[in-house]
Amino acid sequence: MTSYQTGLLVILSINIVIAYGAYLPIAAGQMNLGIAGFMALGAYASAYVANNAGLPPIVTIFIGAGFAGLLALIVAVPILRTRGIYLALATFALGQIVAAAILNVELVGAAEGYSVLDHFGLATIAPITIATIAVVAYLNRTRFGLNLTAISQDELLANLFGVRTRRLQIAAFTLGAFFAGLGGALHAHYYNYIRPQDFNILLSIYIILFVLLGGTRSVLGPIVGAAIFTFLPEIFRDLDKKFSAFFDQVPDWLGQASAWRFAIFAALIIVFMMLRPQGIMTRGATRAAARWVAWCVRRLGFARSSGARP
Amino acid sequence: MSAVPALKIDNIGKHFGGVKVIDQLSFSVPLGARTALIGPNGAGKTTVFNLVSGVYPLDYGSIALNGADVTHVSQGERIKFGLARSFQNIRLIAHLTALENILLGQQIRAGGLRGLLYPLNVFRRNKWRDEARAALCDVGLEAYGDDMVGDLPYGVQKRIDLVRAELARPKLLLLDEPAAGLNPTETEELQAHLEGLTERGITLVVVEHDMQFINVLCEHVVVLNFGSKIAEGTPEEVRNHGAVREAYLGREEDEEAFSHAS
Known part of the structure; x- marks a missing residue:
């Protein structure tokens, strides 16, 4: 693997962890637009503790995630009283507050950014991502996951059947913030340098899009969404060279063809959302994918055993 | 009386x-x-x-x-x-299967945190799913257990709605x-x-x-x-x-x- 490919896989791994941070509240019918704020808290807390307390970073990332979860738990009670667009705005404001606060704290470099000493590579980050996927996949197969879906669809009905709707929403919000903080901490230890502006609203919106595009009802949704958002801009990167015959026709006043990749990317997202508003990985799609994998495995096994015959 | x-x-x-x-x-x-x-x-x-x-x-x-x-x-x-109730306009969770909707009816008996984190769908069998499946069988709906409930005919949805309320053991x-x-x-x-x-x-x-x-x-x-x-x-x-x-x-x-x- 080239270092470029390894780097992409690391970014994908981090994006998946963060995507679950947005996925859990969305599964409970809540939009958290402050994900970047929780990431920032996780990143800075982990970096500071690792730099100063001499704890190994594998421990401090969970301390950072814990801080993000704790903040979520504290603000959940007032913030989750709001609904719909108001909840989105309240969480957006929270994210801005966290970033603005860090911008003023000299202890972690304020606007200049903060150097993180310990480095994580793919070998450390990938297992953490796999563990995160496993935790969410497990939760999806318990009453916790079942009840979150029920709440997101019909809160009153769930409540009448004895589902503790408020508590579960707080739990989903808090656990989501924990994963966002964990992803932020991984980000810090991968890039080894963090700035408050790395954790802006655009990032929060992208992470929400990972989940909405990938699918909100399947544990595979955030993975697929994160993969599309990680790889597609990279695929577009060399498009102007591959299709120079076409891109040479672009008139000069439109500027560099390669600079249009984000516009093309955004247009594709809109098309995707129009064609498949429920997200790419619905539960039906997940089942079909599982059947397909099983079929491939069988085929592979058959091919091997027949190939081994003398 | x-x-x-x-x-x-x-x-x-x-x-x-x-x-x-x-x-x-x-x-x-x-x-x-x-x-x-x-x-x-x-x-x-x-x-x-x-x-x-x-x-x-x-x-x-x-x-x-x-x-x-x-x-x-x-x-x-x-x-x-x-107390349990059904609704005039059937209120099933459309994005869950028939069986999962019925599992929701058991919520009140499932208990606190342990019940919440009990694996429902990890091992092949467990008491909650077995009970829900048996309840579906009783009303002749065993074939619909794994179908998304929103896709099912009205009469079937109506029965699922009733079975779900019954499983709260009201x-x-x-x-x-x-x-x-x-x-x-x-x-x-x-x-x-x-x-x-x-x-x-x-x-x-x-x-x-x-x-x-x-x-x-x-x-x-x-x-x-x-x-x-x-x-x-x-x-x-x-x-x-x-x-x-x-x-x-x-x-x-x-x-x-x-x-x-x-």
Whole structure:
């Protein structure tokens, strides 16, 4: 693997962890637009503790995630009283507050950014991502996951059947913030340098899009969404060279063809959302994918055993 | 008949804006019986269910379940007093399978954090899924267990809605138009099924427009009009009650039309 490919896989791994941070509240019918704020808290807390307390970073990332979860738990009670667009705005404001606060704290470099000493590579980050996927996949197969879906669809009905709707929403919000903080901490230890502006609203919106595009009802949704958002801009990167015959026709006043990749990317997202508003990985799609994998495995096994015959 | 009624509604009232939807209403539901709640459209039948299940708070009055005052108990806690209900417009979770919808009915028995984190779908079998599957089998729906509930036919959804409420193991079950939209065969099956529930000790309150259905099923009828009780008694007594005939038919007397009122 080239270092470029390894780097992409690391970014994908981090994006998946963060995507679950947005996925859990969305599964409970809540939009958290402050994900970047929780990431920032996780990143800075982990970096500071690792730099100063001499704890190994594998421990401090969970301390950072814990801080993000704790903040979520504290603000959940007032913030989750709001609904719909108001909840989105309240969480957006929270994210801005966290970033603005860090911008003023000299202890972690304020606007200049903060150097993180310990480095994580793919070998450390990938297992953490796999563990995160496993935790969410497990939760999806318990009453916790079942009840979150029920709440997101019909809160009153769930409540009448004895589902503790408020508590579960707080739990989903808090656990989501924990994963966002964990992803932020991984980000810090991968890039080894963090700035408050790395954790802006655009990032929060992208992470929400990972989940909405990938699918909100399947544990595979955030993975697929994160993969599309990680790889597609990279695929577009060399498009102007591959299709120079076409891109040479672009008139000069439109500027560099390669600079249009984000516009093309955004247009594709809109098309995707129009064609498949429920997200790419619905539960039906997940089942079909599982059947397909099983079929491939069988085929592979058959091919091997027949190939081994003398 | 037991002295403590399954449900005691004591002089309750509710208004929405300037409209008095329920006005000084009192009645009791005897334990172990099948009671019908009838009345013309807009009489407040579904509102009574919403007040009993705590969806709306009362303006005044009190509600007791099996002798326990639940007037100030929140909607999410009333199920602990043995109350479950179905809905006129079926409220199933469309993005869950039939089986998962039924699993939701068991929620109140599943307990706290351990029940919440118990793996439902990791190992091949567990007691909750087995129980839910058995309940589906009992009503002949085993084939639909893994289908998304939103894709299923109306009659099937209706049965799933009922089974889900039953799996909360309620003492009192409120059914809002359980026979609406069912064909004659399905209606007969429903009747037999509901009689079976009473044999298992569940008290039923049924809101229904199909008088034929009520005549066969219920031994006790409460008639509402404009949010107040206008009559109460056996189906026979209620049928011959002057105020009831007036409420349904105006002043004209027409036995035929009343017995088929829908």
